[in-house]
Structure formats: C-alpha cells, structure tokens
Amino acid sequence: MLAALGLDEVHESAYRALVSVGAADVPDLARRLTLGEDATDRALRRLERHGLAAQSSARPGRWVAAPPGVALGALLTQQRHELEKAELAAALLAEEYRAQAAEPAVHDLVEVVTGAGAVSQRFLQLQLGASDEVCALVTGNPVVVSGRDNKAEEQAAGRGVAYRVVVEREVLNLPTGLLELSAALGRDEQVRVVERVPTKLVIADRTLAMVPLTSRTAEPAALVVHASGLLESLSGLFEAVWRDALPLRLGQGGGITEQHPDGPDGTDLEILSLLLAGLTDASVAKQLDLGLRTVQRRVKRLMELTGVTTRLQLGWHAYEKDWVAREGRPPREAVSQRELPSQRAGRPDPTPEG
Structure with a gap:
C-alpha cells in the first residue's frame, strides 16, 4: 500500500x-x-x-x-509536489504540441499501423487515453482484439468514460457474445444492434479514430485518423448507424432484450416519476439503488430522445407522452421489447387455451 x-x-x-x-x-x-x-x-x-x-x-x-502521521505525511507532501511538477511539465508539453500542430501537414492527419501487436496496442491506447466518450462499431469477426481481451474498455468505463457501441447481430451468436454484452450493459454502457455495420470503427473523444485497412496480405493493418474532415465523416457514419440501431437492455434474470428506441425503459420511468416528485438526482439514485452517474446519464439520454434542452421541458414531454402517472392512472408502457431469438431457443411454445 x-x-x-x-x-x-x-x-x-x-x-x-x-x-x-x-x-x-x-x-x-x-x-x-x-x-x-x-x-x-x-x-x-x-x-x-x-x-x-x-x-x-x-x-x-x-x-x-x-510517527506515521508525521513521517508518512512528509512523504505524501513530497509526492504531491513531484506530481504537481509532472503535471506542469505535461501541460507545457501539451501546449508546445498544440502550437506545433496548429497547422498539421496532410500526412500528419493519418497514420498507418501495421502488425497485429501494433494494431492491438493502438486500439487499447485510444480507449485508455479517452476522457469523455468512446464510440465503436463492432463486427462479428474480431481479428486482433476480442471483447474478452479488451481490458481497456473495462478500465475506461470504470473511470467514467461513456461508451456508445453498435454491434452487428452476428456478435450475439458468438460463443461469448451475450456474456460480453451483458458485462458491457452492466457497466452502464449504451449498446445497440443492427444486422450489419459498414466497418469496424472506434472513435475516442471525437478527436481520434481508428478503422481497419483491407490488405491482400495476412498482416492486420489499421488507419488512425486525427482531427480532420475525414474524422468528421467517420463520426457522421457512426451517428447514422447509431440512429438506425435498436438498443439492447438487460432484462429480468440477466437476459438481454432489444428495445425500440421510441421511449424509455422501466428504470427511466421510475427515474422520471421520482424527479417530477421533487427528488434530487442523488436521492433518486439512492432510492433506486443506482449510481449517481447512471441517473444523470439516463436523464441526459431522455433529453436527447425528446429533443429538449432543459429538465422542465423533459417533464412536460413526459406528461404529454403519458410516461408518468397522472390523475391516478398508471403510466403507459412506452417501450416495446422482445427477447433475442437465442434466449427463446429451447423454450416450449405456449399452449393456446381451448
């Protein structure tokens, strides 16, 4: 220690x-x-x-x-001083880097990474260096890094980096696909599914992206794209795929369900009801046994879903859409969910009443 x-x-x-x-x-x-x-x-x-x-x-x-209080306190003070010096040096280097990169040459906007080891390392670095959000398109054919080996994702999500991930349906049929997706949803990552994604892609903080390069050789290669028009195009591609994808949610018993993105789920409805009752975010989190960041992230998603900019407007929309109870009437279920085919497999068909 x-x-x-x-x-x-x-x-x-x-x-x-x-x-x-x-x-x-x-x-x-x-x-x-x-x-x-x-x-x-x-x-x-x-x-x-x-x-x-x-x-x-x-x-x-x-x-x-x-005495530990005195002796260790002195060492802690010294370490803090060294860290402050290191932070200052890092800030100065970052400023120098920005000054040099104010007008980067065209060849500095992209870099080619070759070799499985180098591609894997760069992929993990993108996530470990993210501070705000990571967006990704995932195919059912992992070549370099599988979800099971991606420890950087768990670390980044653990320190508050938001994840938005779109997987193609084939991922659900992989041997560990559902297990990995359940773990991601358990970390409060947003995951959606489509039949096919156009390409593998990862974007960190909208400042850096990575896409695979097709090659006639067996050696994996990838293109790392820095801030540029190309990066904006890749971000636009992700957003287009994201809008058309169906959200995945953890259902009862730990199963995964697909949810049409036209309304909130049950937890969202509970959060809305408590907020409209006057509770703070912290009180709602405690009441529902959720993390504070989870509550805030869900409220932000609902605001994006309804296209509003204030919580007052969100409350009005929730009332108009019957997402919350009014006049003693229970809230209308605004979410259409269905089990994944893989979760229905082996279950006997219901016997019709006769």
Missing part, C-alpha cells in the same frame, strides 16, 4: 513491524520478518533515509519507528 511513496513490500513490512512493537533490534526484527539480519539491516537503513525509522539514543542497537 505504500509503494506509491517509494517503499517496496520488504520495507513496508519492516516499517509496519517496527510500528507494531515500538522498538526492536535487528535480530528480533529479522525473526519477525523471516529475513536474514543483513537484509533486515539494509531495510532499516532504507527506512532511516526516508525518515521512517531511527536508531534509539536511549538503547543503542535498537530501532524505533517514526
């Missing part, structure tokens, strides 16, 4: 042991750490250089631990 302060596992264990006993000599501490006396002595000397331990003046040969 103290690795960020420059201490490895041995030195942290030595400091913790010294804190627990208050004072100890080298042989005693070596037995506690199951280390040789020479290694223990080196660890204590290292702690001494960090200001975490000192030799006792009252009892020669014994070592005492420095």
